[in-house]
Amino acid sequence: MFFRLVFMLFAGGILLVFWAEISLLVRAWLKRGKGGWQSLVNRYAVLVHVVFLVTAGCLVWGYWVEPYWLDVSEVRVKAGELADSSLRVVHFSDLHCDPVERCEEELVAAVNAADADIVVFTGDMLNPAAGDVGHAEAEELFRRTMGAIEAKAGKFAVSGNWEWRNDAEGLLEGTGFVLLDGERQMIEKDGAEVCVTGLGYGDRPGSVEVAEGAYNILLYHTPDLVESVEGFDLYLCGHTHGGQVALPWYGALITFSEFGKKYEAGRYEVGGMDVYVSRGIGMEGGGAPRVRFCARPEVTVFEIGGGV
Numbered sequence: 001m002f003f004r005l006v007f008m009l010f011a012g013g014i015l016l017v018f019w020a021e022i023s024l025l026v027r028a029w030l031k032r033g034k035g036g037w038q039s040l041v042n043r044y045a046v047l048v049h050v051v052f053l054v055t056a057g058c059l060v061w062g063y064w065v066e067p068y069w070l071d072v073s074e075v076r077v078k079a080g081e082l083a084d085s086s087l088r089v090v091h092f093s094d095l096h097c098d099p100v101e102r103c104e105e106e107l108v109a110a111v112n113a114a115d116a117d118i119v120v121f122t123g124d125m126l127n128p129a130a131g132d133v134g135h136a137e138a139e140e141l142f143r144r145t146m147g148a149i150e151a152k153a154g155k156f157a158v159s160g161n162w163e164w165r166n167d168a169e170g171l172l173e174g175t176g177f178v179l180l181d182g183e184r185q186m187i188e189k190d191g192a193e194v195c196v197t198g199l200g201y202g203d204r205p206g207s208v209e210v211a212e213g214a215y216n217i218l219l220y221h222t223p224d225l226v227e228s229v230e231g232f233d234l235y236l237c238g239h240t241h242g243g244q245v246a247l248p249w250y251g252a253l254i255t256f257s258e259f260g261k262k263y264e265a266g267r268y269e270v271g272g273m274d275v276y277v278s279r280g281i282g283m284e285g286g287g288a289p290r291v292r293f294c295a296r297p298e299v300t301v302f303e304i305g306g307g308v
Contacts, residue, residue: 010245010247010253014055014059017048017051017052017055018052018055020048020051020052021048021049021052024039024040024045024048024049025040027039028040058293059291061293062245062291062292062293063289063290063291066291066292066293066294066295066296066297067102067103067283067290067291067292067297068102068103068106069103069296069297070103070106070107070110070281070296070297070298070299071279071296071297071298071299072110072114072298072299072300072301073298073299073300073301074300074301074303075267075276075300075301075302075303076302076303076304077234077274077302077303077304077305078305078306079215079233079304079305079306080306081192081193081194081213081214081215081233082189082192082194082215082304082305082306083192083305083306083307084190084191084192084306085189085190085191085192085305085306086189086303086304086305086306086307087117087118087189087192087194087215087302087303087304087305088114088115088116088117088118088301088302088303088304089116089117089118089119089120089217089234089236089301089302089304090111090114090116090118090119090120090151090299090300090301090302091119091120091121091122091236091276091278091299091300091302092107092111092119092120092121092122092238092278092280092281092298092299092300093121093122093123093124093160093221093237093238093239093278093280093281094122094123094124094160094238094239094241094278094280094281094282095121095124095125095126095142095145095280095281095282096124096125096126096127096162096280096281096282096283096284096285097125097126097127097138097139097141097142097145097282098126098127098128098134098138098141098282098285098290099128099134099137099138099141101141102282102297103281103297104141104144104145104281105145107145107281107297107299108145108148108149110299111149111150111299112148112149112150114301115152116150116151116152116301117151117152117153117187117189118151118153118154118155118156118187118194118196119149119150119151119154119155119156120155120156120157120196120217120219120236121146121155121156121157121158121177122157122158122160122219122220122221122236122237122238122239122278123157123158123159123160123161123162123163123168123201123221123238123239124160124161124162124163124221124238124239124280124282125142125160125162125163125166125168125171126138126139126141126142126162126166126171127162127282127285127286128285129165129166130165130166130167139166139171142171143171143174143175146172146175146176146177147174147175147176149175149176149177153187153189154178154185154187154196155175155176155177155178156177156178156179156180156185156196156198156219157172157177157178157179157180157198157219158179158180158181158198158199158200158201158219158220158221159179159181159200159201159221160201160221160238160239161201161202161221161222161239162285163200163201168181168200179198180196180197180198180219181198181199181200181203182198182199182200182203182208183197183198183208184196184197184198184208184211185197186211186214192214192215193211193213193214193215194214194215194216194217195210195211195214195215195216195217196217196219197210197216197217197218197219197232198218198219198220199218199219199220199225201220201221201222203220204225205225205228205229205230209231210230210231210232215233215234215304216231216232216233216234217232217233217234217235217236218232218234218235218236219236219237220235220236220237221237221238221239222237222238222239222240222257222258223235223237223239223240223257223259223263223275223277224257224258224259226259226263226268226270226273226275227259227270227271229273230271232273233273233274234273234274234275234276234302234304235270235273235274235275235276236276236278237275237276237277237278238277238278238279238280239255239256239257239277239280240252240255240256240257240263240264240265240277240279240280241255241279241280241283241284241292241295242264242265242266242277242279242280242295242298243255243264243265243294243295244283244284244288244291244292244293244295245291245292245293245294245295246293246294246295247294248294251264251265252264252265252295263275263277264277265277265278265279265295276300276302278298278299278300279295279296279297279298280297280298281297281298281299282297
């Protein structure tokens with residue numbers, strides 16, 4: 001509730017700035033024959049102009065620049081189970097494909113350039129539901145993007161909270177990605193075993209077990225299970241979008257996570273388990289504004305092993 005209030009105050013502040021600038025211009029126009037234009041250059045008016053221009057510039061940045069500017073993060077993880085080997089995992093989340101392409105092409109190029117053993121996707125596939133305007137175009141973009149991604153040992157996914165609107169397994173069909181909702185997949189790398197376990201959105205941790213002696217990776221859409229799962233070495237998730245709109249020094253305005261800002265984005269350690277919360281690729285659907293600010297779309301490359 002607190003973070004919703006923060007977001008509403010933030011949005012209200014933007015509207016107030018635009019209202020103040022428009023009011024100044026309207027009053028100056030109405031009094032143009034009586035020296036009204038002079039009112040645009042007094043101290044108060046100049047301050048309003050400056051704040052308006054900065055605000056408008058941030059909106060332009062958030063709408064036309066940042067959503068298309070992909071950030072490739074690199075993370076090194078120490079793993080005793082892979083003492084004589086190394087595993088390269090690429091993680092991305094929250095594609096939220098719309099009919100309009102944004103940085104999907106750059107995503108494919110970045111993932112394939114990483115030469116990954118495993119590529120994992122943690123849910124929220126596209127915004128329009130079946131039957132909605134633009135659904136066919138968004139689905140085609142999603143399938144094309146996922147199908148173009150390459151991995152040496154496997155591509156895995158779990159469903160997100162937006163998949164209630166669409167058939168997750170059907171959307172992944174033919175892309176090479178395996179849906180791991182409530183299932184796990186064993187992979188061998190240089191004699192070491194890696195277990196990739198997935199939970200669909202809303203599943204509880206009791207429905208899966210870790211593989212003894214293996215390096216265990218858990219895929220879940222949100223960070224909401226980080227304090228209730230045990231035995232996993234690496235927990236990969238998304239959902240928060242890093243706030244999608246964040247402020248310098250404060251971070252995410254809203255995360256839609258049970259933990260609020262506690263696990264809003266990036267790397268954490270929880271009970272000896274490495275956790276990474278991706279900022280995701282796309283933007284919230286429905287009536288939410290398609291903007292990103294101080295929360296660039298992200299793909300993360302993990303180098304995991306005993307010698308990293």
